[in-house]
Amino acid sequence: MSGRDYLGEFEHIILLALLRLGERAYGVTVRQEIEQRTQREVSIGAVYATLERLESKGYVRSRRGDPTPERGGRSKRFFHITGTGVEAVDRTQHALRQMTEGLRLARG
Amino acid sequence: MSGRDYLGEFEHIILLALLRLGERAYGVTVRQEIEQRTQREVSIGAVYATLERLESKGYVRSRRGDPTPERGGRSKRFFHITGTGVEAVDRTQHALRQMTEGLRLARG
DNA sequence: TCGTTTCCTCTATATTGTAGAAGTAATGAG
DNA sequence: CTCATTACTTCTACAATATAGAGGAAACGA
Numbered sequence: 001m002s003g004r005d006y007l008g009e010f011e012h013i014i015l016l017a018l019l020r021l022g023e024r025a026y027g028v029t030v031r032q033e034i035e036q037r038t039q040r041e042v043s044i045g046a047v048y049a050t051l052e053r054l055e056s057k058g059y060v061r062s063r064r065g066d067p068t069p070e071r072g073g074r075s076k077r078f079f080h081i082t083g084t085g086v087e088a089v090d091r092t093q094h095a096l097r098q099m100t101e102g103l104r105l106a107r108g
Numbered sequence: 109m110s111g112r113d114y115l116g117e118f119e120h121i122i123l124l125a126l127l128r129l130g131e132r133a134y135g136v137t138v139r140q141e142i143e144q145r146t147q148r149e150v151s152i153g154a155v156y157a158t159l160e161r162l163e164s165k166g167y168v169r170s171r172r173g174d175p176t177p178e179r180g181g182r183s184k185r186f187f188h189i190t191g192t193g194v195e196a197v198d199r200t201q202h203a204l205r206q207m208t209e210g211l212r213l214a215r216g
Numbered sequence: 217t218c219g220t221t222t223c224c225t226c227t228a229t230a231t232t233g234t235a236g237a238a239g240t241a242a243t244g245a246g
Numbered sequence: 247c248t249c250a251t252t253a254c255t256t257c258t259a260c261a262a263t264a265t266a267g268a269g270g271a272a273a274c275g276a
Contacts, residue, residue, distance in 0.1 A: 004264080006148070008232050009117045009200075016207040027254065038203040040114070043235045048255065050233075067242060072252030074241040090214050092117070095146040096204075099124040105194075105201060112233085116263050135223065154265045156224065161263075175273060180221030182272040 007092045013038070014050050015059065015089050018081045026065070026076040027051070051079055059085030115200045121146070122158050123167065123197045126189045134173070134184040135159070159187055167193030 007015065017033045018025045031047045034040065054060040065076040081089075115123065125141045126133045139155050142148065162168040173184040189197075 004231080007117065008263080009115065009120070010233060012117065013203070013207055016204075016211065019211055019213075020207070034207070037206040040203065043233095044255085045236060045257085046234050049257095052256095053232075068253095069243080070253085071243050072241080072254075073243065074252090074254055076254070086214075093208070093213060095121070095148065096124075098145040099121055099128070099142070100201070103124065103127055105127075105198060112262080116232085118264060151264095151266045152224085153226085153267060157226095157264075160225095176222095177274080178222085179274050180223075180272080181274065182221090182223055184223070 005088070005091060006095060007088055010046065010050055011054060011059075012089065012092055014047065014054065015081055015085055018060065018079055018085075019089070022080075023078070025080060026078050028076075030079070054085065055079075058082060059088055113196070113199065114203060115196055118154065118158055119162055119167075120197065120200050122155065122162065123189055123193055126168065126187055126193075127197070130188075131186070133188065134186050136184075138187070162193065163187075166190060167196050 013034055014030065017030045021029055021033055027044060027047055030051070031042050031044055034042050034047075051060060051062070055062060059082060060079050061082055062077050062079045065078050067073050067075045121142055122138060125138045129137055129141055135152060135155055138159070139150050139152055142150050142155075159168060159170070163170060167190060168187050169190055170185050170187045173186050175181050175183045
């Protein structure tokens, strides 16, 4: 594999959000999911920039949705994680787990 | 707190290594610990640069050790994690945990 | 003293992270 | 049917992290 073979911290979080959201993952929901779960503010620009990078690495793919019948309901760009994306998450989590194994931490 | 209040991926790994190593943490052992546990190659420059950054954030402190009676046994620079460093690890792990909770992943 | 070893510092660059303004496509009000 | 408004995405610019490896410094042993 070329370059790093593990994820940056935010890349990791973004991919986890995609896994959680499944079909309904697009810019806005990804942002929401992260903000709600982690209590951390996320700029929308950060979300898209990261998704873009992940796509160029092949960890994510996107497709255009149809417009929805609601005020401002323009078509969304839906994202989903790929097989190699899952593998990358997997490797990252594994490494982290190896490093934490047996360690006593306040929140595990 | 100023700036990001969570850790970059490698910063995270490095702090976990410090926690594991305790008293015997210095450049070389930190590198070893990570390489052995994660199967990932780590350049020594990366280790020091990161420790340096962590120290400037107050997450780590360092002290000079004494020379040891062995070939090339010059004095080492020992590192240890601080209270706020532990808190940072804690926050990062917590966020990650929130994101993975309930998710079915190969390596969990 | 000098060669060898162990460790650390420095320099330079690539990759990620971050914010927010600006742009685009849709709806609904009037 | 035009326009204000809404939902969403793209762009741009910059800051912070990650990474490699050459080179320098301090110690020992011969």
